[in-house]
Every structure is written in structure tokens, then in C-alpha cells.
Amino acid sequence: AQSVSQHNHHVILSEAASLExxxxxxxxxxxxxxxxxxxxxxxxxxxxxxxxxxxxxKGIKGFEAExxxxxxxxxxRKPSVQWSDTAEYFCAVSSGGSYIPTFGRGTSLIVHx
Amino acid sequence: xxxxxxxxKFQVLKTGQSMTLQCAQDMNHNSMYWYRQDPGMGLRxxxxxxxxxxxxxxxxxxxxxxxxxxxxxxxxxxxSAAPSQTSVYFCASSERGQVPYEQYFGPGTRLTVT
Numbered sequence: 001a002q003s004v005s006q007h008n009h010h011v012i013l014s015e016a017a018s019l020e021x022x023x024x025x026x027x028x029x030x031x032x033x034x035x036x037x038x039x040x041x042x043x044x045x046x047x048x049x050x051x052x053x054x055x056x057x058k059g060i061k062g063f064e065a066e067x068x069x070x071x072x073x074x075x076x077r078k079p080s081v082q083w084s085d086t087a088e089y090f091c092a093v094s095s096g097g098s099y100i101p102t103f104g105r106g107t108s109l110i111v112h113x
Numbered sequence: 114x115x116x117x118x119x120x121x122k123f124q125v126l127k128t129g130q131s132m133t134l135q136c137a138q139d140m141n142h143n144s145m146y147w148y149r150q151d152p153g154m155g156l157r158x159x160x161x162x163x164x165x166x167x168x169x170x171x172x173x174x175x176x177x178x179x180x181x182x183x184x185x186x187x188x189x190x191x192x193s194a195a196p197s198q199t200s201v202y203f204c205a206s207s208e209r210g211q212v213p214y215e216q217y218f219g220p221g222t223r224l225t226v227t
Contacts, residue, residue, distance in 0.1 A: 009153070034215060043117075043203065043218040044156075090155060099144065099209055100171075101216070105155040 002027045004093050006104035013081050014112050021076040021107050023091030033074040034092040034101060035065055044090065050074065061085070083113045115139055117219035119204050125225045126194040134189040134222050136204030144207045145187035146171075146216065147179060149200040156203065162187055163209070194226045 003026040013019060025031060035047040048059025055067040065076045074091060088108050092101035117138045126132055138145065143164045148156040158171030160179040168179050176198060178190045187206075191198060201223050205216040 006155075036218075043220045044205075044216075045218070046215040049215055099207070099214070100146075100158065100161060103148075103156040105153060 002093055002095055002102040004091055004102050004104040006089075006091055006107050008107045009105070010108045010110075012110045012112070015083055016080050017111075019076070019078040019081045019085070019109070021089055021091075021109070023074045023076065023093075023104060024072050025074070025091075025093040025102075026072065027093065027095045028072070029095060032094045032101070033065070033067060034094075035059065035063070035074075035076050036090045036092060036103075038088045038090065038106075040087065047076070047089075081109075081111045083111050085109060086111045117204055117206055117217050119202075119219035119222050121222060122220065123223050125227065126191075127227055128195060130194050131190065131192050132194065132224075133191075134202055134204075134224075135186070136188065136219060137186045138204075138206040138217070139185065140206060140208075140217065141184070142206035142217070143184070143209045145181065146205040146207075147177070147187070147189045148203045148205065149173065149198075150203060150221075151200050159189065159202075191224075194224075196226045198224065199226045200224060 005024045007022045033050045036044040038044045050057045058064045090106045091104040094101040120135045146161040147159040162168045162181040165184045204219040207216045208214040
């Protein structure tokens, strides 16, 4: 079964700092990759997704992620975070033959103004 | 479009009581899902429905039942609630096809079982 690891459980940054959240998965074949964000008190919404093509994917609100197949990774990055980026971030992966994603445990990001 | 709606938003149950969580989507999606979210555990899939008329177990189905009432609605039932079912429950929907469609989530139901 697919497993998804998010190594950083809690991240605390100051505004304007750079962000990188790690995501690794276990499946070696074709994968579909997602990052979702959950702002305080809200439901999950999609930040970005990758299924083929350019391994550097750009999403909403200045976020991007890079798919590195050899490292089984799909790390999320943002050059300069804002207080409004305070949220929980989830990586999700579905294997090529399945449309159902497996979610990581999430990373809680707190950005201090 | 309302997207994915869930009722109720909050619920407190006593051990042994039953209840049904309702979910509806207006995006004409084929697939629907129920997840539970617990601190430090991420989202875990309880049940899903690939299309109208089908349901399948996910990672943590014990203690739950589901009904795909029609294409729009997918309900989750707790027959005899237990404290271990205290959680936040999210319903989601997605399209199916050749590309990986993202899931759209509802606002969640916060359930406490005492």
C-alpha cells in the first residue's frame, strides 16, 4: 500500500522567510501528486497538483512544488511566506492505477507577523 | 454553486447513540468520499463511492456504514457511537477520468462522543 511521509509536523516561521515542506511517498510507479491546504476553521482546498509534464508545478498564492522521481519526493516551496499562510498543509499521492489518494499526516505552519 | 455541503456542523453524542452525517455535492461528480481527521493522523479514508450505486471500504471502515442515495448525496452512519469516533469528518467529491482530478471537500462535521 502507498504511504506518504511529511517529515515536518510543525513549522514556525517569521513573515518573509522561505518555506519548504517535505513530502515523500513509497510507490515506485506512476504517481499523481497533490498539495492541499486547510486554513484555520476551513475545509481543505487544492494548492497544486502534478500528474505529468514539467516537474516544477506552480500553484495558487505563490506556492510551487517540485517532483523529483529519483527521490520519491514532492516538496512544497514558497520564497516568502505571509501571516495569511498560517494553515495545515497536506501532501496526497495516488498511484497511477488508482484515483484515490493517500494523505500524509499534515504539517502545521505558523507564520508570525 | 454550493460545492460540497455537510450537515450537521457540530454534534455531541453519548456512547451507544446513532446518527447519520449528510453530504451533498452539486458539481455532478461521480465519486464521493468520507474521511476522518484526527490530530497528527492526517486524513484517513472511511468509505468511498466510485459512482452512484457502489460503495467500498477505505482504511478505517469499522463502526461505520454508508449509503450513496443518488449521484448527489452520500451519507455516513454511526450505528453505535464510541468515544474513539470523536473526530472531524469530511466529505469530498471528485470527477473520474484519465487525468487525476482533485477532491473538493466539505466544511466538516465536528463530532464528540462522550
